[in-house]
Amino acid sequence: MKLITVAGPPSSGKTSVILKTIAQLKVPNDKVGVVKFDSLTSFDHLRYDEQGIANQTGFAGKICPDHFFVSNIEDAVQWGKRKGLSILITESAGLCNRCSPHINGILSVCVIDNLSGVNTPRKIGPMLKYADIIVVTKGDIVSQAEREVFAFNIKEVNANAQILFINGITGQGAFLLAKYWQDTLDIDTLKDRKLRFTMPAAICSYCTGETMIGDTYQMGMLKRMEFEE
Amino acid sequence: MELDAYFTEVSTTKISELLTSYPLASDYLANIRLGKINHELTLPEALLDVDEDILEEFGLTRDSVVLHFCAFLSAFSKNTELNGEISSITILGGRNKSGKPEQVEITVVPGEIVSIVGPTGSGKSRLLEDIECLAQRDTPTGRQILLNGAAPTDERRFATGGKLVAQLSQNMNFVMDLTVREFLEMHAKSRMTTDPAETADRCFACANTLAGEKFTPETKVTQLSGGQSRALMIADTALMSASPIILIDEIENAGIDRREAIKLLANHEKIILMSTHDPLLALRADKRIVIKNGGIAKILVTTETERQSLDHIQQMDEILQNLRNHLRKGDTITMEMIPKMEDNHVGTL
Numbered sequence: 408m409k410l411i412t413v414a415g416p417p418s419s420g421k422t423s424v425i426l427k428t429i430a431q432l433k434v435p436n437d438k439v440g441v442v443k444f445d446s447l448t449s450f451d452h453l454r455y456d457e458q459g460i461a462n463q464t465g466f467a468g469k470i471c472p473d474h475f476f477v478s479n480i481e482d483a484v485q486w487g488k489r490k491g492l493s494i495l496i497t498e499s500a501g502l503c504n505r506c507s508p509h510i511n512g513i514l515s516v517c518v519i520d521n522l523s524g525v526n527t528p529r530k531i532g533p534m535l536k537y538a539d540i541i542v543v544t545k546g547d548i549v550s551q552a553e554r555e556v557f558a559f560n561i562k563e564v565n566a567n568a569q570i571l572f573i574n575g576i577t578g579q580g581a582f583l584l585a586k587y588w589q590d591t592l593d594i595d596t597l598k599d600r601k602l603r604f605t606m607p608a609a610i611c612s613y614c615t616g617e618t619m620i621g622d623t624y625q626m627g628m629l630k631r632m633e634f635e636e
Numbered sequence: 637m638e639l640d641a642y643f644t645e646v647s648t649t650k651i652s653e654l655l656t657s658y659p660l661a662s663d664y665l666a667n668i669r670l671g672k673i674n675h676e677l678t679l680p681e682a683l684l685d686v687d688e689d690i691l692e693e694f695g696l697t698r699d700s701v702v703l704h705f706c707a708f709l710s711a712f713s714k715n716t717e718l719n720g721e722i723s724s725i726t727i728l729g730g731r732n733k734s735g736k737p738e739q740v741e742i743t744v745v746p747g748e749i750v751s752i753v754g755p756t757g758s759g760k761s762r763l764l765e766d767i768e769c770l771a772q773r774d775t776p777t778g779r780q781i782l783l784n785g786a787a788p789t790d791e792r793r794f795a796t797g798g799k800l801v802a803q804l805s806q807n808m809n810f811v812m813d814l815t816v817r818e819f820l821e822m823h824a825k826s827r828m829t830t831d832p833a834e835t836a837d838r839c840f841a842c843a844n845t846l847a848g849e850k851f852t853p854e855t856k857v858t859q860l861s862g863g864q865s866r867a868l869m870i871a872d873t874a875l876m877s878a879s880p881i882i883l884i885d886e887i888e889n890a891g892i893d894r895r896e897a898i899k900l901l902a903n904h905e906k907i908i909l910m911s912t913h914d915p916l917l918a919l920r921a922d923k924r925i926v927i928k929n930g931g932i933a934k935i936l937v938t939t940e941t942e943r944q945s946l947d948h949i950q951q952m953d954e955i956l957q958n959l960r961n962h963l964r965k966g967d968t969i970t971m972e973m974i975p976k977m978e979d980n981h982v983g984t985l
Contacts, residue, residue: 547808551879553810579764
């Protein structure tokens with residue numbers, strides 16, 4: 408089974424890109440599955456159901472979405488294998504602009520949209536910096552020049568990634584992404600593989616349910632901001 | 637230049653000097669919050685004063701920053717220009733929606749204009765997509781696209797991703813919060829032009845010759861009118877875009893000098909594919925691709941009669957343009973402004 412990790416900020420078009428790319432795969436829909444990692448709610452399962460694509464959704468709830476992802480990813484792989492899938496895609500939202508579900512040796516895709524501001528690629532961090540393929544959506548409604556500047560800003564952050572422009576509504580451009588997905592290697596397990604980037608550190612009192620504000624309530628790993636006078 | 641050579645240069649050259657030879661390097665440093673390190677030292681020296689925790693936030697160490705920086709310099713020095721490298725594209729027919737073979741072959745060279753006509757939903761965007769991904773009989777249409785007469789390698793197909801075709805359509809807007817000058821300079825910088833300010837000036841002047849109503853370089857791009865935006869997009873595409881092929885989707889009502897716009901693009905040695913039903917534009921093209929039922933139904937070469945009719949169409953267009961200008965100025969339209977039509981011909985003007 409092939410595994411592909413897809414990450415991107417909320418509403419950047421991840422689900423649309425995944426659906427349009429699945430449509431271009433030379434694999435029947437019942438051999439493709441999606442595991443969606445989200446925080447609180449998600450309605451994307453309806454869209455996958457419509458296309459007859461096996462899917463599972465997991466909610467991180469109060470757990471850091473990154474940590475939630477990495478502690479469940481191997482189970483997701485085993486679920487995909489039990490279902491007899493040829494291609495499994497994970498979809499996760501980068502809510503703190505840091506989440507990077509990318510794993511060494513696993514094809515990693517980051518989806519961002521052209522409307523999100525020209526400096527966004529510079530702000531996103533590991534999710535974009537460590538991706539193999541960066542998909543840019545919503546390019547059909549901005550000028551050619553802005554698309555080019557946007558792509559340039561991506562390249563400045565991740566010089567080696569392949570940048571693809573995909574229209575999430577018509578599917579234009581999804582063909583090449585499908586080709587990459589099909590060419591990626593098969594895996595059996597993720598055991599002993601390494602994440603490309605460390606997960607956010609989170610062991611302070613607020614991780615364990617503290618809600619009060621003030622020095623006396625803060626324990627564990629803290630990072631203080633410095634204010635210049 | 638090889639990575640090793642960059643490594644030697646970065647290890648032995650002051651940052652201030654590196655920034656002079658590679659202006660983009662300042663973006664690299666700013667992106668990992670190293671914009672303020674001591675520029676009078678070499679990068680490895682300056683990094684000794686940097687808190688490793690900050691580097692770790694970016695997944696880097698003192699050693700890996702240097703290597704990563706070298707990879708950055710190398711990636712931006714590679715010549716990935718496509719302009720001038722494509723001397724022709726050829727479309728080899730596949731099949732239409734009913735599976736019927738297209739049996740066509742068409743080659744287009746830079747400076748040439750081909751119009752694409754056909755009802756909405758007939759498959760015009762499918763054709764564009766085939767060109768964009770350099771289809772090799774592996775897309776639903778079964779078409780094959782040749783570059784310079786030969787099938788591109790897989791490597792080439794992926795490398796050109798998104799850069800082969802520039803698009804211009806009615807639906808496009810500017811979304812950046814920048815003035816026209818800032819916008820053009822930013823684009824020029826991303827194309828690594830040697831003098832961004834000069835390139836921006838040239839592009840600005842050109843855009844203003846196309847626009848019906850003039851604008852200043854201090855105008856915000858988001859405040860331009862539809863016509864002014866279109867004019868700026870066209871001038872920018874002609875003068876600055878990295879793409880050798882331009883696809884224009886319906887620009888007829890844009891309030892710009894359409895003839896000049898097309899001429900400008902053709903003069904900049906672009907391959908122009910234009911989806912349009914505006915006779916003034918369609919008949920100015922050298923050839924017309926007729927799309928029906930998802931396939932190329934036929935390819936027409938613009939006839940002598942069609943070319944001669946352009947003068948008449950031009951006159952009709954000028955009459956309408958004139959009326960629009962009167963309305964814009966707040967005039968009342970009178971019968972005198974409309975030339976007499978006799979025997980369905982445009983009368984004496």
